[in-house]
Amino acid sequence: MSKSSQSGNIKVFCRFRPLNPHEKLTSDLIKLEHDSNISVTVFPQTEHSIPLTFTYDYIFTSESTQEDVFTIAAKPIIEDVIQGFNGTIFAYGQTASGKTHTMTGHDIFDPYTMGIVPRMISKVFDSIESADENVEFAVKVSYCELYLEKINDLVEVDKKALKIRQDRSKGVYIANLSEHYVASDFDVFELLRVGTENRQVSCNKMNTKSSRSHTLFSLTITQNNALDLSARVGRLYLVDLAGSERVSKTNAEGQRLKELKTINKSLNTLGQVINQLTDGKASHVPYRDSKLTRILQDSLGGNSKTAIIITCSPALSNESETISTLRFGFRAKSIKNKPKVNRELTMAELKLKLAKIEEELRKKAIKISTLEQALSQNEVTLPIDTTILTEHTDESDDLKNTDTDDFFAELEDARNKLTTLVDENFKYKTSSIELKSNLDQMNDNNINQTALISVLEMKIVNMETAIYNKVELTSKLSIEKDVLTTKLEEVQNKKLELERIYNEKLVESNDLKFQVKMHVGDDEISSEPVDLIEQLKNKLMSEQQKYKKNQTEMQGLQIRLNQALQELTRDKRNEEKELLNREIQARNEKIKFLEDELETITENHRSVKKILSEDEETLKQRTDELERTLDELTNMYKQLLAKQSSVNIEKQLNIRKITRLNEKIKLLEDELKTKREQLMTAEVEANRFLDDMASQSIFNRIKVPIKGGGGKGVRASMANRLSIRPNRAYASMVSH
Numbered sequence: 104m105s106k107s108s109q110s111g112n113i114k115v116f117c118r119f120r121p122l123n124p125h126e127k128l129t130s131d132l133i134k135l136e137h138d139s140n141i142s143v144t145v146f147p148q149t150e151h152s153i154p155l156t157f158t159y160d161y162i163f164t165s166e167s168t169q170e171d172v173f174t175i176a177a178k179p180i181i182e183d184v185i186q187g188f189n190g191t192i193f194a195y196g197q198t199a200s201g202k203t204h205t206m207t208g209h210d211i212f213d214p215y216t217m218g219i220v221p222r223m224i225s226k227v228f229d230s231i232e233s234a235d236e237n238v239e240f241a242v243k244v245s246y247c248e249l250y251l252e253k254i255n256d257l258v259e260v261d262k263k264a265l266k267i268r269q270d271r272s273k274g275v276y277i278a279n280l281s282e283h284y285v286a287s288d289f290d291v292f293e294l295l296r297v298g299t300e301n302r303q304v305s306c307n308k309m310n311t312k313s314s315r316s317h318t319l320f321s322l323t324i325t326q327n328n329a330l331d332l333s334a335r336v337g338r339l340y341l342v343d344l345a346g347s348e349r350v351s352k353t354n355a356e357g358q359r360l361k362e363l364k365t366i367n368k369s370l371n372t373l374g375q376v377i378n379q380l381t382d383g384k385a386s387h388v389p390y391r392d393s394k395l396t397r398i399l400q401d402s403l404g405g406n407s408k409t410a411i412i413i414t415c416s417p418a419l420s421n422e423s424e425t426i427s428t429l430r431f432g433f434r435a436k437s438i439k440n441k442p443k444v445n446r447e448l449t450m451a452e453l454k455l456k457l458a459k460i461e462e463e464l465r466k467k468a469i470k471i472s473t474l475e476q477a478l479s480q481n482e483v484t485l486p487i488d489t490t491i492l493t494e495h496t497d498e499s500d501d502l503k504n505t506d507t508d509d510f511f512a513e514l515e516d517a518r519n520k521l522t523t524l525v526d527e528n529f530k531y532k533t534s535s536i537e538l539k540s541n542l543d544q545m546n547d548n549n550i551n552q553t554a555l556i557s558v559l560e561m562k563i564v565n566m567e568t569a570i571y572n573k574v575e576l577t578s579k580l581s582i583e584k585d586v587l588t589t590k591l592e593e594v595q596n597k598k599l600e601l602e603r604i605y606n607e608k609l610v611e612s613n614d615l616k617f618q619v620k621m622h623v624g625d626d627e628i629s630s631e632p633v634d635l636i637e638q639l640k641n642k643l644m645s646e647q648q649k650y651k652k653n654q655t656e657m658q659g660l661q662i663r664l665n666q667a668l669q670e671l672t673r674d675k676r677n678e679e680k681e682l683l684n685r686e687i688q689a690r691n692e693k694i695k696f697l698e699d700e701l702e703t704i705t706e707n708h709r710s711v712k713k714i715l716s717e718d719e720e721t722l723k724q725r726t727d728e729l730e731r732t733l734d735e736l737t738n739m740y741k742q743l744l745a746k747q748s749s750v751n752i753e754k755q756l757n758i759r760k761i762t763r764l765n766e767k768i769k770l771l772e773d774e775l776k777t778k779r780e781q782l783m784t785a786e787v788e789a790n791r792f793l794d795d796m797a798s799q800s801i802f803n804r805i806k807v808p809i810k811g812g813g814g815k816g817v818r819a820s821m822a823n824r825l826s827i828r829p830n831r832a833y834a835s836m837v838s839h
């Protein structure tokens with residue numbers, strides 16, 4: 104199967120039916136305005152209600168014809184199904200709103216009243232008739248109903264309570280549901296008639312032939328092109344839902360009430376599925392909550408081209424149901440599906456794909472070398488064995504098919520990742536270098552500051568030594584001063600002593616003079632006393648000399664003391680001391696300042712170190728991370744190389760296969776040429792045989808090939824049989 108997907112919203116169409124005869128007598132019309140053929144505004148009659156505007160892909164009014172509905176809503180879907188897409192059309196609305204009228208129609212043979220289903224079937228066979236005669240079609244149909252949450256086959260009625268299954272190729276499907284090959288629209292109509300007869304229909308208060316079950320009619324068209332050997336499969340689902348209705352409006356009880364509840368439950372789940380699909384935030388879509396939503400899984404949010412026709416009653420008595428239906432359709436409009444063509448590739452397409460793969464391989468090789476360069480620029484060496492690129496072996500038959508698109512996407516992804524990582528790595532490296540240079544600069548600054556500090560410290564030591572010397576000198580001078588003071592005191596004491604002695608001697612001498620005067624008069628003084636006086640005079644003289652000497656000595660000492668004191672108190676000294684003190688103070692302040700500065704620098708250094716160590720840590724982590732990622736990328740790169748190698752091998756194998764196939768085709772073409780003529784005659788016989796078969800049984804379990812364009816013979820013969828048109832009673836039975 105090849106992919107050719109395009110996403111698109113589900114198409115929603117709205118259809119208002121006319122008032123029925125009963126409503127014409129009992130009810131007014133809902134107040135609404137058709138703003139355009141895509142927008143309608145409802146003015147609810149309930150108190151305080153505001154007007155509600157709804158837009159759809161198209162709005163059919165009560166005057167719209169069945170032909171209009173088919174052309175606008177259904178025809179594009181069947182055209183897509185013939186192209187190989189899956190398509191779904193279903194009608195949703197309250198009971199008696201016109202679902203069956205829209206889907207089947209009142210009379211499937213009446214060109215005016217026939218609904219979507221018969222028109223689509225005719226369209227399918229018209230398309231087959233006008234198709235290329237090299238295309239062979241096979242059409243098969245199945246018809247079932249979902250009644251009370253059980254799936255029953257409507258053609259082979261013994262097949263009841265069928266199970267829903269899902270697989271990759273078929274998607275969601277009903278296991279064991281009978282499938283019938285059909286050769287013409289007549290076969291399909293006949294099958295529809297039988298199925299409709301078997302459908303659960305009962306009377307209710309609102310609709311005398313109300314559908315009590317949901318029905319699912321499926322038509323699968325397979326086409327094989329004999330020229331390019333391509334194949335396509337398109338599947339069409341036509342769903343006629345049972346109508347929702349309020350329990351209170353129907354007076355239902357017993358089995359009817361049970362049916363009603365089951366129908367309402369499955370329709371509620373359908374509403375929830377649509378709500379979840381359009382919510383945007385919802386993580387779970389409750390498809391499995393009802394069989395109806397499970398069957399419609401591929402049609403809602405899946406790979407189908409889907410059209411929903413919401414049918415509405417215009418009667419005021421149904422206003423709330425009509426608004427609820429309009430809301431349902433409005434919401435469903437935003438569901439996005441991803442339809443894809445179910446087809447197999449032709450030989451030419453295979454060749455084209457091979458050429459594309461070869462081109463992509465070439466590009467990939469360039470990309471790989473670019474990657475290698477990028478890696479080597481980042482000093483990442485890869486242990487690549489380059490021979491792996493060209494190596495291939497015959498033992499590789501088991502190798503899985505590699506989707507080159509995925510491979511290239513992966514490669515591109517890896518390349519982008521690598522580029523981002525390389526850029527990041529580069530950024531980190533640059534910032535790391537910047538940080539390192541900052542750190543170096545700060546270290547240099549630090550060294551300079553430290554040198555300056557040590558010079559200053561030296562200076563401080565010198566100054567301290569000088570201060571110490573000065574202090575020592577001062578203390579020496581102070582000691583000397585003390586000694587001199589003591590000496591001065593001694594001299595002064597001596598002086599006082601001498602003065603005292605002198606005074607005593609003076610008193611003694613005066614006493615002696617007086618005694619002499621008194622004793623001898625002036626001339627009668629004997630030689631003895633004169634000697635004594637002389638002695639005393641001499642003694643006094645020597646004492647005076649001693650005194651003078653002491654006095655001179657004392658004066659000398661006094662001078663020396665004064666000199667010493669002067670020296671001590673001299674201004675110059677004081678000034679020097681003052682200066683010294685000031686210098687010491689200034690240096691102390693400088694030391695303090697430098698200490699503070701040193702502390703700040705140390706603090707800065709510490710914080711920078713901390714930041715750097717943190718940055719280094721982050722950088723280290725980042726580098727580790729990058730290294731890990733690079734390791735991963737290296738592994739990925741190796742894997743990619745291995746993949747590339749397997750693609751190369753596969754390419755070789757494919758080339759061989761294609762060569763073999765071409766040879767085979769050549770042989771087959773030759774064979775075909777000879778057999779074609781034989782087939783022409785056989786075909787006439789086969790047509791006759793098919794006619795016979797169709798006359799015996801219309802439900803065919805054997806594949807009936809219908810030739811595009813060439814199928815005219817079969818359909819024409821069928822048309823002959825259909826020329827006896829079914830009577831009215833039969834036709835209306837088909838419609839319900």
Ligand SMILES: Nc1ncnc2c1ncn2[C@@H]1O[C@H](COP(=O)(O)OP(=O)(O)OP(=O)(O)O)[C@@H](O)[C@H]1O
Binds near residue numbers: 119204315
């Ligand atoms: N657009 C229309 N034009 C004319 N008549 C219509 C239209 N739509 C519905 N009717 C008529 O309204 C009646 C109810 O329609 P129908 O049976 O299709 O409703 P329904 O939605 O299928 O009901 P239920 O869910 O109960 O099966 C029928 O008689 C049908 O012919």
